[in-house]
Amino acid sequence: MIIMAKLFPARLHVVLASNSPRAVVFRRGPSKEVCTFLWDRKSDSVEIGQWLKGRIYERRSDLSPDGKFLLYFAMNVKWDSETRGSWTAVSKAPWLKAVELHAKGDCWEGGGLFLSKNSYWLNDRYANSNNRLITSSLVKQNKSYVPEGQFGAEDTGVYYRRLMRDGWTLLRKEQYGKWNRATIFSKELKNSWILTKVAHEQVGSPEGKGCYWDEHMLENKVSGSQFIFDDWEWADNDGDSIIWCSKGCLYRASLKSKKDLGERMLVKDFNEYKFEAIAAPY
Structure with a gap:
Protein backbone atom coordinates (compact mmCIF):
# COMPACT_ATOMS: atom_id res chain seq x y z
CA MET A 1 0.00 0.00 0.00
CA ASP A 166 -33.48 4.93 9.37
CA GLY A 167 -34.75 5.97 12.80
CA TRP A 168 -33.60 9.57 13.23
CA THR A 169 -36.06 12.19 14.50
CA LEU A 170 -36.00 15.70 13.05
CA LEU A 171 -36.01 18.06 16.04
CA ARG A 172 -35.67 21.57 14.63
CA LYS A 173 -33.94 23.87 12.17
CA GLU A 174 -31.50 26.59 13.19
CA GLN A 175 -30.02 29.58 11.38
CA TYR A 176 -26.48 30.56 12.45
CA GLY A 177 -26.05 33.32 9.89
CA LYS A 178 -26.98 34.23 6.36
CA TRP A 179 -24.97 31.39 4.83
CA ASN A 180 -25.03 28.77 7.60
CA ARG A 181 -28.14 26.89 8.61
CA ALA A 182 -28.50 23.47 10.20
CA THR A 183 -31.12 20.81 10.79
CA ILE A 184 -30.94 18.96 14.11
CA PHE A 185 -31.71 15.23 14.33
CA SER A 186 -31.63 12.81 17.26
CA LYS A 187 -31.66 9.05 17.65
CA GLU A 188 -32.27 6.97 20.78
CA LEU A 189 -29.59 4.35 21.30
CA LYS A 190 -29.12 1.50 23.76
CA ASN A 191 -28.82 2.01 27.51
CA SER A 192 -30.48 5.48 27.63
CA TRP A 193 -28.00 7.13 25.25
CA ILE A 194 -29.16 9.74 22.74
CA LEU A 195 -27.12 10.71 19.68
CA THR A 196 -27.72 14.20 18.27
CA LYS A 197 -26.65 15.09 14.74
CA VAL A 198 -26.24 18.73 13.65
CA ALA A 199 -26.45 18.64 9.85
CA HIS A 200 -24.93 21.86 8.50
CA GLU A 201 -25.78 23.43 5.14
CA GLN A 202 -23.09 26.06 4.86
CA VAL A 203 -21.58 28.10 2.04
CA GLY A 204 -17.87 28.59 2.70
CA SER A 205 -17.73 25.86 5.35
CA PRO A 206 -14.60 24.95 7.39
CA GLU A 207 -11.72 23.97 5.13
CA GLY A 208 -11.98 20.43 3.83
CA LYS A 209 -15.55 19.83 5.03
CA GLY A 210 -17.55 20.84 1.96
CA CYS A 211 -20.92 22.58 1.92
CA TYR A 212 -22.66 19.83 3.90
CA TRP A 213 -21.10 18.52 7.09
CA ASP A 214 -22.23 17.08 10.42
CA GLU A 215 -21.37 17.47 14.09
CA HIS A 216 -22.47 15.10 16.86
CA MET A 217 -23.30 15.07 20.56
CA LEU A 218 -23.84 12.01 22.74
CA GLU A 219 -25.68 12.21 26.05
CA ASN A 220 -27.18 9.80 28.55
CA LYS A 221 -30.67 10.48 29.92
CA VAL A 222 -29.97 8.63 33.18
CA SER A 223 -26.41 9.57 34.15
CA GLY A 224 -26.36 13.01 32.51
CA SER A 225 -23.03 12.27 30.81
CA GLN A 226 -22.56 14.43 27.74
CA PHE A 227 -19.92 14.44 25.03
CA ILE A 228 -19.59 16.80 22.05
CA PHE A 229 -17.70 15.48 19.03
CA ASP A 230 -17.17 18.18 16.43
CA ASP A 231 -14.62 15.91 14.68
CA TRP A 232 -17.14 13.09 14.10
CA GLU A 233 -18.10 13.61 10.45
CA TRP A 234 -20.51 10.66 10.50
CA ALA A 235 -22.03 8.59 13.33
CA ASP A 236 -24.82 6.08 13.93
CA ASN A 237 -25.59 3.07 16.08
CA ASP A 238 -24.94 -0.62 15.45
CA GLY A 239 -26.69 -2.81 18.01
CA ASP A 240 -25.07 -2.18 21.40
CA SER A 241 -22.32 -0.05 19.85
CA ILE A 242 -21.90 3.43 18.48
CA ILE A 243 -19.95 3.71 15.22
CA TRP A 244 -18.36 6.86 13.82
CA CYS A 245 -15.82 8.34 11.40
CA SER A 246 -13.16 10.86 12.33
CA LYS A 247 -10.05 12.07 10.51
CA GLY A 248 -10.15 9.34 7.89
CA CYS A 249 -10.71 6.50 10.37
CA LEU A 250 -13.71 4.32 11.27
CA TYR A 251 -14.33 3.45 14.94
CA ARG A 252 -16.76 1.67 17.21
CA ALA A 253 -17.33 1.64 20.99
CA SER A 254 -19.68 -0.17 23.35
CA LEU A 255 -22.68 1.58 24.95
CA LYS A 256 -22.96 -0.85 27.86
CA SER A 257 -22.11 1.83 30.43
CA LYS A 258 -24.43 4.77 31.13
CA LYS A 259 -21.53 7.05 32.07
CA ASP A 260 -18.94 6.69 29.33
CA LEU A 261 -18.22 4.98 26.06
CA GLY A 262 -16.56 1.62 26.16
CA GLU A 263 -13.08 1.09 24.77
CA ARG A 264 -12.68 2.92 21.45
CA MET A 265 -11.79 0.37 18.78
CA LEU A 266 -10.30 1.30 15.43
CA VAL A 267 -12.12 -0.60 12.70
CA LYS A 268 -10.18 0.79 9.75
CA ASP A 269 -7.79 3.61 8.87
CA PHE A 270 -8.61 4.73 5.31
CA ASN A 271 -5.91 7.39 4.98
CA GLU A 272 -3.28 5.20 3.32
CA TYR A 273 -5.13 4.50 0.08
CA LYS A 274 -4.16 5.84 -3.33
CA PHE A 275 -6.07 5.70 -6.61
CA GLU A 276 -5.86 2.43 -8.55
CA ALA A 277 -7.91 1.16 -11.47
CA ILE A 278 -10.07 -1.71 -10.22
CA ALA A 279 -12.53 -3.56 -12.46
CA ALA A 280 -15.87 -4.73 -11.07
CA PRO A 281 -16.24 -8.56 -11.05
CA TYR A 282 -19.40 -8.45 -13.20
Whole structure:
Protein backbone atom coordinates (compact mmCIF):
# COMPACT_ATOMS: atom_id res chain seq x y z
CA MET A 1 0.00 0.00 0.00
CA ILE A 2 1.35 3.45 -0.94
CA ILE A 3 0.94 6.05 1.80
CA MET A 4 -0.30 9.44 0.62
CA ALA A 5 1.20 12.63 1.96
CA LYS A 6 -1.89 14.70 2.73
CA LEU A 7 -2.62 18.05 4.24
CA PHE A 8 -6.05 16.81 5.22
CA PRO A 9 -7.23 13.33 6.21
CA ALA A 10 -9.59 11.40 3.97
CA ARG A 11 -13.25 12.35 4.19
CA LEU A 12 -15.59 9.46 5.09
CA HIS A 13 -19.31 8.83 4.91
CA VAL A 14 -21.15 5.54 5.51
CA VAL A 15 -24.48 4.15 4.33
CA LEU A 16 -25.90 1.22 6.29
CA ALA A 17 -28.13 -1.62 5.12
CA SER A 18 -31.21 -1.77 7.36
CA ASN A 19 -31.71 -5.57 7.20
CA SER A 20 -28.12 -6.72 6.83
CA PRO A 21 -24.73 -6.14 8.54
CA ARG A 22 -23.40 -4.78 5.25
CA ALA A 23 -22.43 -1.13 4.82
CA VAL A 24 -20.66 0.93 2.17
CA VAL A 25 -17.98 3.45 3.12
CA PHE A 26 -17.27 6.36 0.77
CA ARG A 27 -13.70 7.59 1.03
CA ARG A 28 -12.93 10.94 -0.62
CA GLY A 29 -9.50 12.43 -1.05
CA PRO A 30 -8.03 14.16 -2.96
CA SER A 31 -11.19 16.13 -3.64
CA LYS A 32 -11.65 14.70 -7.17
CA GLU A 33 -11.08 11.05 -6.26
CA VAL A 34 -13.41 8.77 -4.32
CA CYS A 35 -13.35 5.08 -3.43
CA THR A 36 -16.00 2.70 -2.11
CA PHE A 37 -15.51 -0.04 0.46
CA LEU A 38 -17.72 -2.86 1.71
CA TRP A 39 -17.85 -3.07 5.51
CA ASP A 40 -19.21 -6.19 7.19
CA ARG A 41 -20.35 -4.85 10.57
CA LYS A 42 -20.61 -8.35 12.05
CA SER A 43 -16.95 -9.26 11.49
CA ASP A 44 -15.67 -5.68 11.04
CA SER A 45 -13.91 -6.79 7.88
CA VAL A 46 -13.47 -4.19 5.12
CA GLU A 47 -12.83 -4.82 1.42
CA ILE A 48 -12.12 -2.30 -1.28
CA GLY A 49 -14.60 -1.66 -4.09
CA GLN A 50 -13.80 0.77 -6.90
CA TRP A 51 -12.29 4.19 -7.42
CA LEU A 52 -13.82 7.02 -9.40
CA LYS A 53 -11.98 10.06 -10.74
CA GLY A 54 -14.69 12.55 -9.96
CA ARG A 55 -17.12 13.24 -7.15
CA ILE A 56 -19.76 11.03 -5.56
CA TYR A 57 -22.41 12.94 -3.63
CA GLU A 58 -22.58 10.51 -0.74
CA ARG A 59 -25.53 12.24 0.94
CA ARG A 60 -27.63 11.57 -2.17
CA SER A 61 -26.72 7.87 -2.07
CA ASP A 62 -28.33 4.82 -0.46
CA LEU A 63 -27.88 1.10 0.15
CA SER A 64 -30.64 -1.46 -0.37
CA PRO A 65 -32.04 -3.05 2.83
CA ASP A 66 -30.22 -6.32 2.13
CA GLY A 67 -27.01 -4.47 1.27
CA LYS A 68 -26.76 -5.92 -2.23
CA PHE A 69 -27.29 -2.75 -4.27
CA LEU A 70 -25.79 0.72 -4.06
CA LEU A 71 -27.54 3.80 -5.45
CA TYR A 72 -25.31 6.84 -5.95
CA PHE A 73 -25.05 10.19 -7.74
CA ALA A 74 -21.72 11.10 -9.32
CA MET A 75 -20.07 13.80 -11.43
CA ASN A 76 -16.89 13.75 -13.51
CA VAL A 77 -17.55 17.01 -15.50
CA LYS A 78 -17.18 15.21 -18.85
CA TRP A 79 -20.13 17.14 -20.23
CA ASP A 80 -19.71 15.80 -23.77
CA SER A 81 -19.83 12.15 -22.69
CA GLU A 82 -22.83 9.81 -22.85
CA THR A 83 -23.71 10.51 -19.22
CA ARG A 84 -23.34 14.27 -19.87
CA GLY A 85 -20.91 14.72 -16.99
CA SER A 86 -23.12 13.54 -14.11
CA TRP A 87 -25.33 10.54 -13.50
CA THR A 88 -27.32 8.42 -11.05
CA ALA A 89 -26.43 4.73 -11.00
CA VAL A 90 -27.51 1.56 -9.26
CA SER A 91 -24.67 -0.93 -8.86
CA LYS A 92 -23.83 -4.14 -7.00
CA ALA A 93 -22.34 -2.96 -3.70
CA PRO A 94 -19.59 -1.98 -3.17
CA TRP A 95 -18.79 -1.66 -6.88
CA LEU A 96 -19.59 1.39 -9.02
CA LYS A 97 -20.24 -0.34 -12.34
CA ALA A 98 -23.88 0.45 -13.14
CA VAL A 99 -26.61 -2.12 -13.59
CA GLU A 100 -29.01 0.81 -14.06
CA LEU A 101 -27.81 4.18 -15.28
CA HIS A 102 -29.54 7.55 -15.64
CA ALA A 103 -27.65 10.38 -17.36
CA LYS A 104 -28.10 13.76 -15.66
CA GLY A 105 -26.02 16.56 -17.21
CA ASP A 106 -26.03 18.85 -14.16
CA CYS A 107 -26.01 18.64 -10.35
CA TRP A 108 -29.59 19.68 -9.67
CA GLU A 109 -31.24 16.81 -7.79
CA GLY A 110 -29.84 13.34 -8.60
CA GLY A 111 -29.42 10.24 -6.46
CA GLY A 112 -32.34 8.68 -4.62
CA LEU A 113 -33.50 6.14 -2.04
CA PHE A 114 -34.35 2.46 -1.94
CA LEU A 115 -38.00 1.71 -1.18
CA SER A 116 -37.42 -2.05 -0.92
CA LYS A 117 -34.59 -4.46 -1.64
CA ASN A 118 -35.04 -4.04 -5.40
CA SER A 119 -37.11 -0.89 -5.98
CA TYR A 120 -35.94 2.70 -5.71
CA TRP A 121 -37.02 6.33 -5.98
CA LEU A 122 -35.02 8.48 -8.39
CA ASN A 123 -34.48 12.05 -7.17
CA ASP A 124 -35.03 13.67 -10.57
CA ARG A 125 -38.31 15.36 -11.44
CA TYR A 126 -37.21 15.86 -15.04
CA ALA A 127 -36.00 12.33 -15.79
CA ASN A 128 -37.16 10.81 -19.06
CA SER A 129 -36.57 7.71 -21.13
CA ASN A 130 -33.82 9.43 -23.13
CA ASN A 131 -31.76 9.76 -19.95
CA ARG A 132 -31.96 6.06 -19.13
CA LEU A 133 -28.80 4.48 -20.56
CA ILE A 134 -28.81 1.05 -18.85
CA THR A 135 -31.78 -0.96 -17.61
CA SER A 136 -31.66 -4.05 -15.40
CA SER A 137 -34.14 -6.74 -14.38
CA LEU A 138 -32.49 -6.82 -10.94
CA VAL A 139 -33.91 -3.50 -9.74
CA LYS A 140 -36.80 -1.27 -10.75
CA GLN A 141 -37.46 2.44 -10.50
CA ASN A 142 -40.76 3.29 -8.77
CA LYS A 143 -42.03 6.15 -10.93
CA SER A 144 -45.24 6.68 -8.97
CA TYR A 145 -43.60 7.24 -5.57
CA VAL A 146 -43.83 10.81 -4.24
CA PRO A 147 -41.70 11.50 -1.13
CA GLU A 148 -43.22 13.39 1.77
CA GLY A 149 -41.96 16.71 3.10
CA GLN A 150 -40.03 19.64 1.65
CA PHE A 151 -36.28 19.29 2.12
CA GLY A 152 -34.77 20.84 -0.98
CA ALA A 153 -33.68 19.21 -4.21
CA GLU A 154 -30.01 18.34 -3.68
CA ASP A 155 -28.21 16.64 -0.76
CA THR A 156 -30.81 17.49 1.87
CA GLY A 157 -33.70 16.13 -0.20
CA VAL A 158 -32.21 12.63 -0.09
CA TYR A 159 -30.07 12.70 3.07
CA TYR A 160 -32.71 13.99 5.48
CA ARG A 161 -35.28 11.52 4.22
CA ARG A 162 -32.74 8.70 4.58
CA LEU A 163 -32.01 9.73 8.16
CA MET A 164 -35.69 9.76 9.13
CA ARG A 165 -36.34 6.45 7.37
CA ASP A 166 -33.48 4.93 9.37
CA GLY A 167 -34.75 5.97 12.80
CA TRP A 168 -33.60 9.57 13.23
CA THR A 169 -36.06 12.19 14.50
CA LEU A 170 -36.00 15.70 13.05
CA LEU A 171 -36.01 18.06 16.04
CA ARG A 172 -35.67 21.57 14.63
CA LYS A 173 -33.94 23.87 12.17
CA GLU A 174 -31.50 26.59 13.19
CA GLN A 175 -30.02 29.58 11.38
CA TYR A 176 -26.48 30.56 12.45
CA GLY A 177 -26.05 33.32 9.89
CA LYS A 178 -26.98 34.23 6.36
CA TRP A 179 -24.97 31.39 4.83
CA ASN A 180 -25.03 28.77 7.60
CA ARG A 181 -28.14 26.89 8.61
CA ALA A 182 -28.50 23.47 10.20
CA THR A 183 -31.12 20.81 10.79
CA ILE A 184 -30.94 18.96 14.11
CA PHE A 185 -31.71 15.23 14.33
CA SER A 186 -31.63 12.81 17.26
CA LYS A 187 -31.66 9.05 17.65
CA GLU A 188 -32.27 6.97 20.78
CA LEU A 189 -29.59 4.35 21.30
CA LYS A 190 -29.12 1.50 23.76
CA ASN A 191 -28.82 2.01 27.51
CA SER A 192 -30.48 5.48 27.63
CA TRP A 193 -28.00 7.13 25.25
CA ILE A 194 -29.16 9.74 22.74
CA LEU A 195 -27.12 10.71 19.68
CA THR A 196 -27.72 14.20 18.27
CA LYS A 197 -26.65 15.09 14.74
CA VAL A 198 -26.24 18.73 13.65
CA ALA A 199 -26.45 18.64 9.85
CA HIS A 200 -24.93 21.86 8.50
CA GLU A 201 -25.78 23.43 5.14
CA GLN A 202 -23.09 26.06 4.86
CA VAL A 203 -21.58 28.10 2.04
CA GLY A 204 -17.87 28.59 2.70
CA SER A 205 -17.73 25.86 5.35
CA PRO A 206 -14.60 24.95 7.39
CA GLU A 207 -11.72 23.97 5.13
CA GLY A 208 -11.98 20.43 3.83
CA LYS A 209 -15.55 19.83 5.03
CA GLY A 210 -17.55 20.84 1.96
CA CYS A 211 -20.92 22.58 1.92
CA TYR A 212 -22.66 19.83 3.90
CA TRP A 213 -21.10 18.52 7.09
CA ASP A 214 -22.23 17.08 10.42
CA GLU A 215 -21.37 17.47 14.09
CA HIS A 216 -22.47 15.10 16.86
CA MET A 217 -23.30 15.07 20.56
CA LEU A 218 -23.84 12.01 22.74
CA GLU A 219 -25.68 12.21 26.05
CA ASN A 220 -27.18 9.80 28.55
CA LYS A 221 -30.67 10.48 29.92
CA VAL A 222 -29.97 8.63 33.18
CA SER A 223 -26.41 9.57 34.15
CA GLY A 224 -26.36 13.01 32.51
CA SER A 225 -23.03 12.27 30.81
CA GLN A 226 -22.56 14.43 27.74
CA PHE A 227 -19.92 14.44 25.03
CA ILE A 228 -19.59 16.80 22.05
CA PHE A 229 -17.70 15.48 19.03
CA ASP A 230 -17.17 18.18 16.43
CA ASP A 231 -14.62 15.91 14.68
CA TRP A 232 -17.14 13.09 14.10
CA GLU A 233 -18.10 13.61 10.45
CA TRP A 234 -20.51 10.66 10.50
CA ALA A 235 -22.03 8.59 13.33
CA ASP A 236 -24.82 6.08 13.93
CA ASN A 237 -25.59 3.07 16.08
CA ASP A 238 -24.94 -0.62 15.45
CA GLY A 239 -26.69 -2.81 18.01
CA ASP A 240 -25.07 -2.18 21.40
CA SER A 241 -22.32 -0.05 19.85
CA ILE A 242 -21.90 3.43 18.48
CA ILE A 243 -19.95 3.71 15.22
CA TRP A 244 -18.36 6.86 13.82
CA CYS A 245 -15.82 8.34 11.40
CA SER A 246 -13.16 10.86 12.33
CA LYS A 247 -10.05 12.07 10.51
CA GLY A 248 -10.15 9.34 7.89
CA CYS A 249 -10.71 6.50 10.37
CA LEU A 250 -13.71 4.32 11.27
CA TYR A 251 -14.33 3.45 14.94
CA ARG A 252 -16.76 1.67 17.21
CA ALA A 253 -17.33 1.64 20.99
CA SER A 254 -19.68 -0.17 23.35
CA LEU A 255 -22.68 1.58 24.95
CA LYS A 256 -22.96 -0.85 27.86
CA SER A 257 -22.11 1.83 30.43
CA LYS A 258 -24.43 4.77 31.13
CA LYS A 259 -21.53 7.05 32.07
CA ASP A 260 -18.94 6.69 29.33
CA LEU A 261 -18.22 4.98 26.06
CA GLY A 262 -16.56 1.62 26.16
CA GLU A 263 -13.08 1.09 24.77
CA ARG A 264 -12.68 2.92 21.45
CA MET A 265 -11.79 0.37 18.78
CA LEU A 266 -10.30 1.30 15.43
CA VAL A 267 -12.12 -0.60 12.70
CA LYS A 268 -10.18 0.79 9.75
CA ASP A 269 -7.79 3.61 8.87
CA PHE A 270 -8.61 4.73 5.31
CA ASN A 271 -5.91 7.39 4.98
CA GLU A 272 -3.28 5.20 3.32
CA TYR A 273 -5.13 4.50 0.08
CA LYS A 274 -4.16 5.84 -3.33
CA PHE A 275 -6.07 5.70 -6.61
CA GLU A 276 -5.86 2.43 -8.55
CA ALA A 277 -7.91 1.16 -11.47
CA ILE A 278 -10.07 -1.71 -10.22
CA ALA A 279 -12.53 -3.56 -12.46
CA ALA A 280 -15.87 -4.73 -11.07
CA PRO A 281 -16.24 -8.56 -11.05
CA TYR A 282 -19.40 -8.45 -13.20
